[in-house]
Amino acid sequence: MSKNLHSLPADTLIASSIPPESERRYQQLCAMRDDLRQRLPQELGALASSDDMRAGGDVVDMALGATNEPLHIGEVELVEQQLCNVDVAIARIQDGTHNQCEDCGLPISKARLNAVPSATRCVKCQRESEK
Numbered sequence: 001m002s003k004n005l006h007s008l009p010a011d012t013l014i015a016s017s018i019p020p021e022s023e024r025r026y027q028q029l030c031a032m033r034d035d036l037r038q039r040l041p042q043e044l045g046a047l048a049s050s051d052d053m054r055a056g057g058d059v060v061d062m063a064l065g066a067t068n069e070p071l072h073i074g075e076v077e078l079v080e081q082q083l084c085n086v087d088v089a090i091a092r093i094q095d096g097t098h099n100q101c102e103d104c105g106l107p108i109s110k111a112r113l114n115a116v117p118s119a120t121r122c123v124k125c126q127r128e129s130e131k
């Protein structure tokens with residue numbers, strides 16, 4: 001029934017611990033997370049909601065049809081990977097470490113964080129990790 005609601009983090013509680021200067025980025029990341037979740041195929045929620053779908057098929061079909069275009073396996077993995085990155089970035093904002101490179105510990109530039117809100121490494125370390 002409402003399993004999805006229970007698995008959502010309590011955003012209202014978390015939001016109060018977000019430093020004001022990070023709040024915009026936090027909102028941005030939450031929006032990205034929601035967007036990515038909607039792009040994932042039904043399979044993640046299907047197990048929990050298969051009974052609901054049978055009961056209220058029309059509503060569910062319309063909701064899914066609006067946001068879910070078929071994705072290839074590789075694309076699903078990519079979206080899941082991005083979703084994971086966004087979750088990590090959100091957790092880092094909550095920890096107050098989001099602008100710290102996870103590899104070298106130096107600050108990540110504001111320009112980079114603005115361009116890639118889910119970045120967890122500075123440009124230099126990101127390049128290293130992609131080699």
Ligand SMILES: [Zn+2]
Binds near residue numbers: 104124125
């Ligand atoms: Zn670094």
